[in-house]
Structure formats: C-alpha cells, structure tokens
Amino acid sequence: MSMENPELIERFYKSLYRIRRTEEEIARIYPTDRIKSPVHLSIGQEAVSIGVCEALRPDDVVFGTYRGHAMYLAKGGDLKKMIAELYGKVTGCARGKGGSMHMIDIEHGVMGTSAIVGTTIPISAGYAYGLKYRGEDSVVVSFFGDGAVDEGAFHEALNFAALKKLPVLFVCENNFYAIHSHHMDRRHSDNLCERAEKYGMPSERIEGGDIFRIYESTRKHCERIRRGEGPAFLEIVTCRWREHVGPNDDFHLGYRKKEEVECWIENDELKRLREMLNLNGQDPMEAEIEDEIRAAFDFAESSLFPGKSELHEHLFKE
Amino acid sequence: MSMENPELIERFYKSLYRIRRTEEEIARIYPTDRIKSPVHLSIGQEAVSIGVCEALRPDDVVFGTYRGHAMYLAKGGDLKKMIAELYGKVTGCARGKGGSMHMIDIEHGVMGTSAIVGTTIPISAGYAYGLKYRGEDSVVVSFFGDGAVDEGAFHEALNFAALKKLPVLFVCENNFYAIHSHHMDRRHSDNLCERAEKYGMPSERIEGGDIFRIYESTRKHCERIRRGEGPAFLEIVTCRWREHVGPNDDFHLGYRKKEEVECWIENDELKRLREMLNLNGQDPMEAEIEDEIRAAFDFAESSLFPGKSELHEHLFKE
Amino acid sequence: MERILSYPEAIREALDQEMTSDGSVILMGQGVDDPKAILGSTRGLKEKFGPVRVFDTPLAEDGMAGVAIGAALAGLRPVQTHIRMDFVLLAMNQIVNMAAKMHYMYGGEVFCPIVIRSLIGKSWGQGPQHSQSIYPLLMNIPGLRIVAPTTAYDAKGCLIHAIRDNNPVMIIEHRHLYYQKGHVPEDSYTVPFGKGRTLSEGRDITLVGISQMAIECLRAHQYLQDAGISAEVIDPVCLSPLDTDLIAASVLKTGNLIVVDNAWMTCGAGAEIIATLAERKIQANVHRMGFSPVPCPTTPTLEEHFYPDAKKIASQVFSMLRPERAAWIPSRELDIEEVEFKGPF
C-alpha cells in the first residue's frame, strides 16, 4: 500500500511501542497499589487509537471512554500527566480528581473520557456543532465500544449528527465484549455499519486490525467530513487482551475462548511493524521511549498529592 | 381485494363512525370546560387504530400514547368509561385520575397510554417478554408517533425485541409532525422502515391510509409474530386534522399547509366506506352509535367525581 | 415611568439581549422556534438570529443535553428548553453524570456553561406526568445552580446571570407565573444567585414560598391580615445555593416558619431549610406544605387537594399561631391583580 512508507511505519511503531509499554508498566506497577483506581487497559487495541489519531490534525479533538489511555496518548496527550493522574497526584492531567477514567488534555485535543458508557457520544456531536458554528474545519472523533451502541444515546447522537451534517467521525471499537457480554448476545445482527448508514452517513467496517488501513480510512473520511459533508461511522474490529478492568488476563473466567485472543496476539501489530522495520535487539528509539516512560513514572512518584483544600475547589468555574 | 367483503366494510365503517363521532363530540363539548384536561384528538388518524386493532384477537394487547382515544375504542375499550375519564369522574376507566392521556381498559387489552413520548415502547417489549415467557401466542401492539422514533427508548426497545424475538408489532403512526415539528426536520432520511429492518425485523410502510391494507398487513405480520418469529415494524402514514392538542384546527399557525391536510380530508376513509356501503341519510347503525355516544356523555355527566379520600388511594397496591 | 413586562416577555428580552451581545449564545429545544414559541418566551428569536442559533431538536432529551454540553465545551453558551420539567428526567444522566461534574472531575480543565430552562405544569388536568417539579432531585447534586424566579424582574435578571455563568444552571419557570407582570428595566441587568427576597415584611410568621408558591404566600399574607396576622413572605429565588441566612434572620424574628414547596416534600427544599435552621439551633415552630405525596391526579376535584394554595396556607398559619381557636378558612376572594409584582426591586 502506498502509505506504508518507512516514515509512517516508524511513526506508527513508535506510538504503538510507547502505548503498549506504558500500559504494561501500569500493569506491572498495579499490584503495588500505587494506582488506587480501576484501570481499563487498551493492550491489544492500540492500533485503533493510533491509526485514527495519526490521521488527525492537532486542532482535531477526540472524546472517549474509561478505556482511554491509548486514545489519550495517540492524540498527543501528555504522558507524565497521565501517569501522575493514575497515581492521583496534583500534577495529573485532572489534578488527580479524575483518575484513569477521566483523562483530559485539551491542549492536545483530548477533550475528556467518561466512565458512563455512551455519554461522550452526544457530547461529541455537540462539540462538532460548535466547530461548525464557528466555521472551523476541524473534526471531532468520538470513540466508544460495542457496548455503547446499545444505548439510546448512540441513536440520538447519530441521528442529530446526520441531521445537522456535523463534522464528527464516530469510531466504534468493537472488541466484541461489553465486560463479559458478547456483542451478539446484545443484538440480533452483526450489522452496525448498516445501522449507522441508515441515519444518513457513510460507514465502514475494518477487520483484522491493520493500522494502515485504519489510518487511511480515517484520513479519507475526515477529508469528506472537513468538506462539510457530514458525519461518518467506522466500526473497527479489535481485541482486548487483558481483563475488562485490571492488569491481568482473564481466561480463567471462561466467558471467551483463549483462541479468540490468541490469534490476535499472534497477529500483533506491534510485532508486525517491528518486523517491517527490521529491528533487532533494543532499538535506540525504543530505549528513548523506555526512558520517557520511566521518567513519567518517576514524575508521578515524586509528585505531590493534592492538598485537602482541593476537595472543595473546582466545583464551580468562576 | 378479497378482504373487502361487505361484512368487513360494515365493521370498519361502524368503528370509524363511532370513533370520529365520539371525538367530534369531545371537541364540541370541550369549550364548556367540562373536560378539564388536555385532549389530543385522533380525528383523521382513526383508520390506523381501527385497521390494526380489527386484525387483533381479544387476548392481544395494545399500548399507546396520549393521542389514544382511537386506539382505546378500536381495541374495544369501554366508551362510557372513556368519556367519564375525560370528565374526571370516578366512573372513568382510571377513576378520573388519569384523564385523556392515561387511558386503560385491561379487560379489553388496552394496557395504558402515556404522556411521556416513547415510554410505552420498551414497556410493550417487556410485556411481550412476559407473553413469550408464559408460552402464550398473543401479540402486543405498540403504537407511537413519528416523534417517538427520535427517542433512545425506541432504539433500545427495537433492539431488545429483535434480540429476544418478542411477539410485538411496533406501529409508528407517522402524521409527519411532532407538535409543530416536521419529521424531516428531525431526521436526515425518510427511511424509518429501513432503520427498523436493521434491528432484525420485517417492516412495511403503508401510505394513503387505506384501512383494508392496514388491516391486511397487520393480520399478516401478526400471523408471523404468533409463529414465534419475532417482532415486526409498521410505519403507517396518516394525517392529524386538528391541532396537536385541543379541539380546533390550526391552519392559522402556519407550520403546515392547509393543502397537506385537505387532501387527506378529501380522501377521508369514513366517506369512502360510507360510499362503499351506499348509505343515504342517517343509517340505523349510525343512529344506534349516536345513541351510544349520547349515553356515554350522559353517563359521564351524571357520574360523581372521586371523593377527597381518593387522593391518597392507589399509591401502593396492597 | 415604570416599564411593565410579562414574565415571558422578560425572558424573551433577556434572551434577545444576550444573543445580541454575545455571539456564542444559542437556543435549542423542542419547539423553541415553533409558532407557540415556548409560551411566547422565544418569540421572534429564530427570525432575528437565524436557524443556526435558534433551533428545534429531535425528541431526545438525554442526547440533546449531551449536545448542549458538547457545544458548551466548544465555546458556545447553549440555552436549552424543556416545555415541561418532567422531561428533564430523561436527561438526568447527562446533567448529573456529566454537566454537574465536568469542571471538577477534569480538574478545572474545562467548564460547562449551559442553561437548562424547564417549565412546571399545573392544573387543567396536566396530570401525573405533566406536573412534576423535580428541583429537589437537582438540589441534591453538587455542581448545579438552580433558580426558580417568581417575578418578571427576576426572570430576566436570573436568565442573564445564568447565561453568563460558567456553570450549568437550571432555571425553573412555573407556567402560572407566565401571567405575572411587573417592572422590568429595559437595560440588561443580572440577578446574582444565592440571594433571596423578602417580598413582604411581617412579624408573626415567615412564609417561604418557592416559585409560584411565593405568589400563593403573598395572597395568604393578604388573607392573614384579615385575621390580624402579619406574615413575612420570602421568595428564595435561588434554590442552589439557598439563602438560608435570609430565612434564618426572618425566623429569628417571627419564631414561626412554613415552607411552601412547589414540589413533593420528602427530601425537598422545605426539609433542607428546616434542617439547616435546626442545625443552627434556631428554635421555631416549623411546618412544611407542598404537593400531596401522590402522583398528581388529573381530575380537578382531586387536583385541588393536591396543591397548596393561598387559602390553605392562610388556614394552616392560623391554626399554627392560634392553636386554641377553631380552624379558619379565608372566605373573601382576592383580586388576583393585587398580588402581581410591580417592583421595582
């Protein structure tokens, strides 16, 4: 494919490596209880966030869910502030008040993640209304899981976005499960894209997790959206390797087969790109990322917790 | 068509005449303030309720909206109790506590109407779950307007009904307006049936208001539903002749053109069926219905209001 | 010369002025642009400001609350309208889980300047689902400001203040107040939140009337004069934060208090006010009035018992202050005009 130029491969690889390794470190540190907050890891799903966000401009914005580490980092969110947020430190991106499920970095267009499934979907549409109102050609990307599609909010948001031709790309990260519930136990047909189309927007399903395809599709859809032609819908099939919440795997629970996950692990994009880049041993860019991650954890460790007076601050904006 | 046998024409005509005349009487009496409650008349839309309900069995049930007089009567709801309910009398179908927007006659399968748009759609699905659970082959019909389709509840209910293959027929009475808001100002495409299909149920749009076609389609869909093959969706295009709420017409408001309504008035099913029956002057069956209606209003007039002690009754069921 | 406007005219003027001076203000909600124009309160604004700034929405209360929040994050100041407060129940998720918490849970990084107007229904068989007044539910939630202006003057000033406020503000408008007329300055002005108003001074009892119940209390005040009882009538105006200082000062003077809620009473504003006074060790005779603890019945003969009104309030005051005397119900009819607010404040 034309876009698989070396520069792009390296860019994607770096981001993949950085996000994967960051979350692995989170998982590693988690049992020490220094992160006193539920974490929903994106390990295995990173290509979705990266493929999409790499196709965006800095002035584009994203909204997401509690499973938001990958999106936050892929869009350029500050790593130090993220780890500090997980540690509940005042240097965190939300001063420790939000934690893993409520990450934000407005400077880099990360407009916020939410622990209530589906809530950011209409909010994304509203933000897109604001962009259109101001005549800007930025795009909003709304990330959500296959579970969120069940919610009325999904329907209401898609309907409104199509009606008003809003600059929003809806991205359903279909990892097939809402907690332990398979998506085909929650709907009659596996046809999310067709559903989305009926609201009045082009849609596309991407299987197999190819980051270049995700990137290219996003670029294509965003171009159309920027021309003012209204929203689009992407369903990106992916796989969560770990448990729904927490640092471990969960094959012992028995709600899904190990093979379901294993075939994704075998076809890991990280591995594939590494091979494309022909890396052997630790590459300097990997070493650099390791340093960055270590520094982020150090930063978090050495930062202060918010002081007691913070409890009552930020309730209202002056 | 085969089903336009004289017996059927007469049955439909009687019901049409009865419902039309009842609502005309409501409109006539309304300015006297004896009905102290908002009324949403079905005048012009009767064929939907009648065509559907005539195809049902007595053990089938219906749920509907505040615009529920036609459905209530078409399903066999007690006329006296309905008028008494509008008058706020204790002899009303809800003891005066509900009024026009909250009608019920469980003996005849009218399971309740609601003033909150969309609320009875998931409730219908739940009722259907109960029927299926008990192994009964009755059908639930869920009536709602084009406005209700906007609500998340619509999406959630259709999804669940299809998933569980529930015995429910969803009937969207598309009169093109939610209060004064045209349905194409609330959605991108005029494709409700296609949307419904994507949830996993057959759907059909019926234009023109032909009561026989409505009847026949309902029969066909209900047969399928009774066989346990799951829900279906009917969009029935119709026209509200009067104002959204209240007894008058509303052309002065300017939100819709008089012609939109006039062409429906010209093609009034009541008139058409009367011609098919070759009636001249007042027919004895009409006279009988007039007597029945008069008796219902007399009953309402002469009934008592609920006593003060009723205020605190029926909060909880023992 | 006093300039007299009706309540909806005052709202309309506030919207018009704010939309003129601030291009980020938009109006959204079912019917805001329709011929009825939310009982006139948005009349002509679509014509003046165009369909991008004033728009009808699909019937999707939860989603549209989200849309308003998103638009606010993008720098707009949406004013959203619900023609009945009952419909706010469909939007509780976005209002409570998101709007009320955003500024806090994102550590101050964003803020959410939305205004949600909702109208309370009453009488003429609005019935159980078109009559609810759920401000007690909202008062429990930190992060929301809640106002229930009674006068045309406050309707304008509170709305302007709400639009300029950087936080989610719920405005509660009782339909019966739409008939109120009063002094409304032409210029733009704000009524800051958190201050109540003493609508009439008195010595014997404090009547706190919320929303339209402030009017009923004023009427009761007139009835009570016939019985030689001097009632002080307080309109809290703002429910969150509540001006408990004003109420406390009045109760310290009168020693008696009735809170007349425009809602159900359990865990209501009356409970909050009375509990706050008790915590402050203010000894008084206290009592709550409000909706009967049942769904609002449709039939007029029951509905009449569902709501407090001036006569019931007066009668309750009388038996509270004159326990030794037989019950008293005012018999004369008030000229309704008498109790309209003319201001100025």
Add this chain to the structure above:
Amino acid sequence: MERILSYPEAIREALDQEMTSDGSVILMGQGVDDPKAILGSTRGLKEKFGPVRVFDTPLAEDGMAGVAIGAALAGLRPVQTHIRMDFVLLAMNQIVNMAAKMHYMYGGEVFCPIVIRSLIGKSWGQGPQHSQSIYPLLMNIPGLRIVAPTTAYDAKGCLIHAIRDNNPVMIIEHRHLYYQKGHVPEDSYTVPFGKGRTLSEGRDITLVGISQMAIECLRAHQYLQDAGISAEVIDPVCLSPLDTDLIAASVLKTGNLIVVDNAWMTCGAGAEIIATLAERKIQANVHRMGFSPVPCPTTPTLEEHFYPDAKKIASQVFSMLRPERAAWIPSRELDIEEVEFKGPF
C-alpha cells in the same frame, strides 16, 4: 447453631428461594449471568433457572427499566440489577414517570411489582461517576419503596419482601457491605418495610446511619465508649417509608442526633429526618454528616475527606456533646470483625 452467611450469599439465597417458590420471578440486568455474578449475588442462578429467567441485557438502562415494567404488567416479577447506582440516572424516566405512577394514574387497574437492585460504589478511585448514591432523589418520588439493608439478615429479608411486594421497590446495596457476615436463617422470611432497627442502645446521642454508614456508626459507638459517651445507633433499613417514630423516640431520650447519610446531604435523608423531628417539636441538638458537596474525587487523599467514617463521626459527636473540651479524634484502631453483625434479630 447460628448460621452465618455473607451479604451476597444472603441475597443469592433470597433470589434462589423466591425463584424456586414463584415461577414468575425473573432476574435481568447487565452481568447477572456472567462469571462475576454481581459480586457473587446471582451466582449459579442462570444454571439453575435457565437463560429465560436469568438474563443479561444490552446496555440500555432506560429501555430495560421499561422492559421490566412491561414484564411486570404481564404478570412477572422482575428483579433488575444495576452494578452501580449511577446508572439508575439513565433509567429515571421509566422509574419515575411510569413505574412509580402506574398504579395511581391508571386508577388501580394495574400494578408494577418490580425490584431494582443497585450497588453503591466506594473507594479505590471509583471516582465521580461510580460512587453516587442517589437515594435522596428517589425518596422525593411518591410511589416508590426504598430499602438500604445493612446486614446480611436484612439483605435477605428485605429482598424477599421486595419481590413479594406489588409495587416498585428500589434496593440499595453498598459494596462494602458485601464483606459483612451475619446470622441468616435458612428458611425464607421477610423483613417488612418501614421499620428501623436499633443496632445498639445508648443514652447520650442518637446516631442514624444509612446503609454502610450504619457500620461506621457502630464503630463510632465503640470509639465513643472510650470517651465515656453512650451512643444509640439506629439503622433505618427502609428509607421510604422512613421509621421516624423510632428515631423520634430515641432522640427524645438522648436529646442529640447525628444523621450520617451515605449520600450528599442537601435535600437528603438527614434533612428529611431532622425536618420531621422539628415539625414534631422534638427539641434536640441535631447535625448531618454525609458526602462532601462535590463530585467524589478519585485520588485517595481527597476521597478520604469526601466520606464520613467512624473516627470523624466519633469526633463530631465528641465536639457536639463536649463543646467545652478540645477536639478529640479516636486514636486506637478497631478490629473490624468486632462490628460485624452476627444477629440474630
């Protein structure tokens, strides 16, 4: 021999017994049939009763509340579960506009026997959207019964009563109570609504603790013994209707009251209790404790200040009863076991 069960075991047993004896009882909700089984409280029930009686649902809280209501109208007795009470905010429309009103607004023609279980989160960074306890919002609504059982005994008895009740019942289960163990009879039994329990008798102050705060109050009671203060601890068990008689009798005896709410306080259960006592002219020193009036912060150092706990309660009691003395904070650590309920009642 006392039979000891944990709180979730007690719930599970109640469900099992009711499903066995009444074929119309069904369980629905996200995760009721999954490997975690709502923290064990529905474990094995799908296997035993099959997937038609025990089923997972799509993520659609409003719609699924409607489905439960509809199933109830059709003669079933659905028990619906929300793994976090925050999600009930998405279902307010069906619960408040329909379930709570149906029996009344249809003049008694139908009734709505649904049970809605919801769990309150706490600690470990549940954060602003996974920690809410919105029972005050529900208490305002006539037509709902609300229970918040604290003990394993009451968890079973209240749930059985709720399932048999012909009205919508909200059951509130605090996650921390899932660690409670106590005496639970094997037989089926009901705990009727509207009766509180005196968990420990005392002379000096009445502590009313709601849900898990009843445990904190019991712990505070032990701390206070060190300071020579005898606290009476009341668990209301049922929030709607509230057993205000029991509380009133206790306060008449002690003259002091702290209500420790497991929720925000404005327009909360504490307000309701204190206002009711004030209306009944019961003179007492009163005070409310509860969540800080902000969204729940995620970081532990702030979260710790967000919630009342045994030490804060004891300390508050001390300064209320010994205003002349310096502030006191209990220093010793309780053995948590000590304050588990073993019953029997």
